[in-house]
Amino acid sequence: MSNAPVYGSADAAPTARRVTRLQHLAAWKSEGHKWPMLTAYDYSTARIFDEAEIPVLLVGDSAANVVYGYDTTVPISIDELLPLVRAVVRGAPHALVVADLPFGSYEVSPQQALESSIRFFKEGGAHAVKLEGGERIAPQIAALTAAGIPVMGHVGFTPQSVNSLGGFRVQGRGDGADQLIADAIAVQEAGAFGVVMEMVPAELAAQITRKLTIPTIGIGAGHETDAQVLVWQDMAGYTHGKTAKFVKRYANVGEELSKAARTYASEVASSAFPGPEHSY
Numbered sequence: 001m002s003n004a005p006v007y008g009s010a011d012a013a014p015t016a017r018r019v020t021r022l023q024h025l026a027a028w029k030s031e032g033h034k035w036p037m038l039t040a041y042d043y044s045t046a047r048i049f050d051e052a053e054i055p056v057l058l059v060g061d062s063a064a065n066v067v068y069g070y071d072t073t074v075p076i077s078i079d080e081l082l083p084l085v086r087a088v089v090r091g092a093p094h095a096l097v098v099a100d101l102p103f104g105s106y107e108v109s110p111q112q113a114l115e116s117s118i119r120f121f122k123e124g125g126a127h128a129v130k131l132e133g134g135e136r137i138a139p140q141i142a143a144l145t146a147a148g149i150p151v152m153g154h155v156g157f158t159p160q161s162v163n164s165l166g167g168f169r170v171q172g173r174g175d176g177a178d179q180l181i182a183d184a185i186a187v188q189e190a191g192a193f194g195v196v197m198e199m200v201p202a203e204l205a206a207q208i209t210r211k212l213t214i215p216t217i218g219i220g221a222g223h224e225t226d227a228q229v230l231v232w233q234d235m236a237g238y239t240h241g242k243t244a245k246f247v248k249r250y251a252n253v254g255e256e257l258s259k260a261a262r263t264y265a266s267e268v269a270s271s272a273f274p275g276p277e278h279s280y
């Protein structure tokens, strides 16, 4: 990588504004104002969400599935995620952009977590990072926080551990509840500014939300978390096949795009496109 800035000086003011977002998120918890987070992986989509006033955008490692077509999030690398982070930062001048640390880029040691996160900051222009795990990953969260890198935690179902969790399963049922509570507290104590809770029974998520001073961001965790997050292709109807129970479809972009492609194809075949108005 060269030392050339990855985003222009025109972004200087928005960057300052985005950093104050962290204070907004803390205030919103005490005010009871619930906020939305969406994933974003490219410039054009990030622009749309930023204009829709989504305050926090996550460049999720779910890009593994929805951008790169892998079966799980396990194979995606920093090199595959970094350009997407850069594109989202360019497209979203107001949102806080969180970069998801991919599997294998932070588990080894706090030093590894620092080196990976520094790449997302210096080369990607990210404003925060997210990593999966509770107690086991608290030393990494503490090291990042100490280095001035805001961290979002992620507990409950952690997709990067799908191989040890025995599939896409609800976490924290029965005996698992105490461990989940301990994980959420460990993430907060280590210095995280917020924590994603994925596929957790609603009542347990509500209890943890009341217990924590930092905002909880739910995905399949009921309506009592401080915030919600969804993968945008899921919520916009742009993923194929069966989606998780926690997904609500707010639009059917996939079908619209498919119709547009078919109409375009038929107009090319019939010479209806391009018309005189599209010709020189």
Ligand SMILES: Nc1nc(=O)c2c([nH]1)NC[C@@H]1CN(c3ccc(C(=O)N[C@@H](CCC(=O)O)C(=O)O)cc3)CN21
Residues within 6 Å of the ligand: 061, 062, 065, 066, 073, 159, 168, 169, 170, 231, 233, 234, 239, 243, 244, 245, 246
């Ligand atoms: N497009 C997409 N959306 C996501 O939310 C997402 C990804 N990809 N990739 C990374 C992880 C994987 N996630 C997933 C994937 C599938 C289920 C799922 O099939 N859940 C079932 C079973 C739940 C149970 O009974 O325990 C469900 O019906 O919700 C859940 C989360 C969440 N993340």
Ligand SMILES: CC(C)C(=O)C(=O)O
Residues within 6 Å of the ligand: 039, 058, 059, 060, 061, 062, 063, 100, 154, 196, 219, 229, 230, 231
């Ligand atoms: C669903 C969210 C929380 C995520 O981690 C991702 O999209 O990668």
Ligand SMILES: [Mg+2]
Residues within 6 Å of the ligand: 060, 061, 062, 073, 100
């Ligand atoms: Mg993720």
